[in-house]
Every structure is written in C-alpha cells, then in structure tokens.
Amino acid sequence: MAGRLAFAAIPERYRTLVMADFDTRWYGNDQKDADAVKAVARGYLGNYYTLDGRGLYLYSNTKGNGKTRLACIIANELVKMGIIVKFATAGDILEEIKRSWDSNTEYGLMSDLKTAEVLVIDDFGTVSAKGWINEKFYQIINARYVSKRPTIFTSNCDLATLERMQYDQRITSRIKESCFMVMFPGSSLRDKKNAQNQMDMKGWLGVGR
Numbered sequence: 001m002a003g004r005l006a007f008a009a010i011p012e013r014y015r016t017l018v019m020a021d022f023d024t025r026w027y028g029n030d031q032k033d034a035d036a037v038k039a040v041a042r043g044y045l046g047n048y049y050t051l052d053g054r055g056l057y058l059y060s061n062t063k064g065n066g067k068t069r070l071a072c073i074i075a076n077e078l079v080k081m082g083i084i085v086k087f088a089t090a091g092d093i094l095e096e097i098k099r100s101w102d103s104n105t106e107y108g109l110m111s112d113l114k115t116a117e118v119l120v121i122d123d124f125g126t127v128s129a130k131g132w133i134n135e136k137f138y139q140i141i142n143a144r145y146v147s148k149r150p151t152i153f154t155s156n157c158d159l160a161t162l163e164r165m166q167y168d169q170r171i172t173s174r175i176k177e178s179c180f181m182v183m184f185p186g187s188s189l190r191d192k193k194n195a196q197n198q199m200d201m202k203g204w205l206g207v208g209r
Ligand SMILES: Nc1ncnc2c1ncn2[C@@H]1O[C@H](COP(=O)(O)OP(=O)(O)O)[C@@H](O)[C@H]1O
Pocket: 021, 022, 023, 024, 026, 062, 063, 064, 065, 066, 067, 068, 069, 070, 154, 189, 190, 193
C-alpha cells in the first residue's frame, strides 16, 4: 500500500481524501448535478473490473469546481483496491518528456505512462497541441487504449475544443471511445472557498466581521 501510494504521486493536498470528502453541498444550487457526478464516480469504482479498461473524462469550461479533487479521490480509492495508479498533470508529462531527451531516458518515462494500470492526466488541454506534443499524447493514449488500460482525464475543454486547439482526431476519437464523459457543474468552488478563506483569515486577524 505504501509503495503504491508513493508511485501514484497524488498531490499532497488531495492524498488523503476519500469519497466522503466529495461533499456535494458545496455546489449549492448545482448540488443535484454534483450528486449525479458523484454517483458516476461511485459507479466507476464499484464496476471497475467489468468496465474493461474504460476511463473517465471529467470536464467543465470553468476552473475550480472539483475535477482534480474527484480524480484524486477516485485514484485514492483505486489504490486502496490494490490497483497501481499514476497521477500526472499534462504539463508535467510534457516537461518530463522534454527533460528526458537530454538524458536519453524517454523510453522509461513513456513506458511508465503507457503501462501504469490506471493513469490520471490532470488538466489535459492546457497547451495547444503542436507536432511532437500531439505525437507523444497519441502514443500514450493509444498504447493505453489498445491494451485496455483506463485513463482518467480532467480538463477545461470538451473534445470539440481540444480539436480546435489542434489536438489530433486520433486522440479525441480514442478518448470518445474509451471514456465516460462527465460534465461538471459550472459553479467555481475555488472562488467560494477563497471567499470563505478570506472571511476566516479576517477572523484570525481580528478584523472585520
Ligand atoms: N466537493 C467539494 N467539497 C469541498 N471542497 C471542494 C469540493 N470540490 C472542490 N473543492 C475545493 O475547491 C477547490 C478547487 O477544486 P479543484 O478540484 O482543484 O478544481 P478543478 O480541478 O475543477 O479546477 C479546491 O480547493 C478543492 O479542494
């Protein structure tokens, strides 16, 4: 378990969260939509072994509404089930690939990304896909697709937007075929949380209220 957790490299902030920490009351007026999203996540975990390598594509056109949080919760629950999970942001993947060119270690890195039992790619679609970026993402996503290894994406783009950002149709069609598309409710929780944080801090400072 400890080894699997270390390999997963889930960000500190989200490492200990479990499904109960996805509190849909946070979504206010959108709570019903958030409940539906949570039901998908529960269903995914409950049926993981019969889903035959299918993944999830968690998306919304706003930031800060819990996509990374839920992806990490799912990852944590999968680790508890004994599954080897790897978490990486799309940006980290590209940076690491670039760095590996100097040391001739790209093969090992790509191999980890292709063969981890479950791969979480956070913030997919933050950079436009030019030449080699398209090629590397295609290699990772296609290798996982043909070997029926699930990939869980979070993104601020739907698939049409990805294509407008020059993501190859070979990538978007693989995602379409192998992932459940999960649209997140629109409200930005980070804004709400920041507002709450500011209120709390004012309290600690003994000002306002
Ligand atoms: N259901 C929730 N309950 C409590 N806090 C939440 C919930 N969903 C998200 N948050 C908080 O809101 C902020 C933004 O969430 P995050 O998952 O980073 O958003 P996204 O990946 O969609 O941009 C984080 O601080 C996160 O912990």
